[in-house]
Amino acid sequence: MTIVVIVVFLIFALLAMPLAFALGFASLGGLFVAEMDFSVMPQRMMHAIDNFPLMAIPLFMLAGELMVSAGIMQRLIDFANSIIGRVHGGLAHVAIISGMILAAVSGAAVASASALGSTLVPSMRKQYDTGYSSAVIASASNLGAIIPPSNAMIVYALMAGSSVSVGGLFMAGVVPGLILTIGFMTLASFISRKRNYPLTGDGFNIRHVITQTRRAIVIIMMPVIVVGGIVGGIFTATEGASIAVVYSLIIGFFITRKLTLADLPGALFRAAVTAAMVGALIAFAATVTFVFTIDLVPMRLTSFIQEFTADPQVFIIMVMVLLIIVGMFIESNAAYIMLVPLFAPIALSYGIDPLYFGFLFVLNLVVGMMTPPVGVLLFVMCGISKITMSEMIHSVWPFVILQYIVLILCAVFPQLVTGLPHYLGY
C-alpha cells in the first residue's frame, strides 16, 4: 500500500494539484488498498491539528501581522539606516539588518518578504537594479526561518516528536543565522562596489544612532523576551507566541499608536489563512503517516539505509543531497511534514545529534525556498517587484550559493550549530 500512496501522490502532485489535496488522495488510495474504513481520515486529520505546540505558528504569524500593522517597519529601517546606511550597498545592508530583526519578530520568511518588499523595494530600485533589490530582500527574508523564533523549526520539532526541543533548535539557528547575515552584507558590499552603486543614507552620527535605537528598542526587546523565555525554559513556544501577540498589541496601540481596532480582524484572518496552509498539509499528511506506520515504512527504510551504509556522515550527505533536490520542487512545509517522520528516527539510530541533524534539515529546505523552479520567496518577490522569474534567478544565484556554502560549513563544523544549544544545556 505504500507504493500506492506514493504513486497516487506523485500523479496528482505532478499535475499541479495543491500538495495538501494530493496527500489527501494518496491517503484515500492507501486506505482503500489496506481495506480500511475511510473514517480514519477525518479522525487523523483532526488529531493532527488538535495539538498545543502547533498553536505557536498562527500566534507568531499574528504577532508579525500586528507588528507590521503597528508600523514597525519604518522604525526598523530608520534604526538600520542610522547604523549602516552610509556605506557601499547601504540600502542593501539596511534591508538585511531589518530582515534579521524582523526574522526575530515574525519567524516566517514569506511574511518577512511581503513586509520588507513592500516597504523597501520602492526606495531600493531608485538606487539599484530591481533584480538585485529583490534578491537582497528575498535573502534577508530567508533569515526569518533560521533566526529564532522560526515557524519552520516549530514544524520540524513537531514532526520529529520528542527527540528534539523547539528551544534547542532555536538556539542552533543563532550562530549560522549571524554568519548568513554577515555573509549577505559582505556580498552586498562586494556587488555594490563592483557595480559602482552610489552611497545612500546619512553619515554615521552617534546622536542619531541613539535616537533611532531608542525608537527601535521596544521592537528589539520583543525577541529578547520571547525567545529568551522559551530558551530559558520559562514558558513554551506557544505561550511565548501569545506573549509576542500581547506585546505587539501594546506596541501598536500605545507606542507607535498606528494600530487600530479595525486592523485586528484582517490581521487575525490573514494569520489564520497563512497558518492553515501548513495546517492543511499536516492534516492530510497525517493519514499518509498512519498508512506508512502500519506498513512499517519507517522500520523498513531504516534497515534499508543501514544496510546501504553504516557511516553517519554518508547518511547525512545522502539526506542533504535528497533535500537539495526536494527543496527545488516541493514547498518546504510539505517536505518537513512528509520527510521528517521518516528521516529523524533514522538519524537517531545512527547516533547523530538531533539538533545538528534537525538544523541541517531546516537550513537545507530554507535554501530551497530560494531555488528555482519552486522557490516560494522568488514568486513572492517577483509579484512585489513586478519582474520576471528569469531576472530574479539571474540576480539571486550569488545569494543562493552563499547559503549553500554556509550549509556546507555547518555540516563540516557541527560546533557552529550545536555549540550554543549545548552550552545552554540542550
Added chain:
Amino acid sequence: MPDNEQEPVPVAGSIFTLLINLVRGIDRLSFWAVVICMALMAALVSAQVFFRYILSSSIDSADELSRLFFVWAMFLAIPHGIRSGVHIGIDVIVRRLDENIRMQLSRLMSLAGAILMGLVFVVTISVIGDKWQELMPTMEITAAVYYIAVLIATGHAFLHLLVLTWGGPGIWQEVEQ
C-alpha cells in the same frame, strides 16, 4: 477580508451566479468565524499565561478550549486558502503545457479536489454520529464538536472547488473586476 459590498455580481439568473453568491455568503460568515476563533484562542492562551505566571493559578479548561478554537480556526481557514491560492502545488511540468490544456487540467484538478472534499465530508458525518455521545475530557460538551469544524471546512472547500471547476482558476479575479 474576502469580500465586500462593492463586488459586482456576475451574470444574474444562472445557477453559477447562485453558486458564486452562496460561496460569497459562506465566505463572509466564515471570515468572522475564523476571526472570532483566532481571537478567542489568542486571548485564552494569553490569559492562561497571565494566570499561570503572575497569579500562580490557572483557568479550568483553558488549554482544551484554546485547542478547540485553534482546530476550528485552522479548518475554517482552509477553504479561504483555496480562494486566495495559498495551497501550493508543483507546477513545473504543467507550466510547460499549452495555456488551453493547462486551464482544462486546472479545472480537472479542482474537480478531483471537490470529489476528495465531498468524500471526506460524507465520512465525517458518520464520525460525528459516532462521537456524539463522547464528552470532552474537561467539559460537558460533546467531543463531536471538533469534527463539526472538519465537516464545515470540507463542505465549504467542496463549494470553492466546484466554483473553480465551473469557472476556471481565474474566476474570482473576473468576478471581482
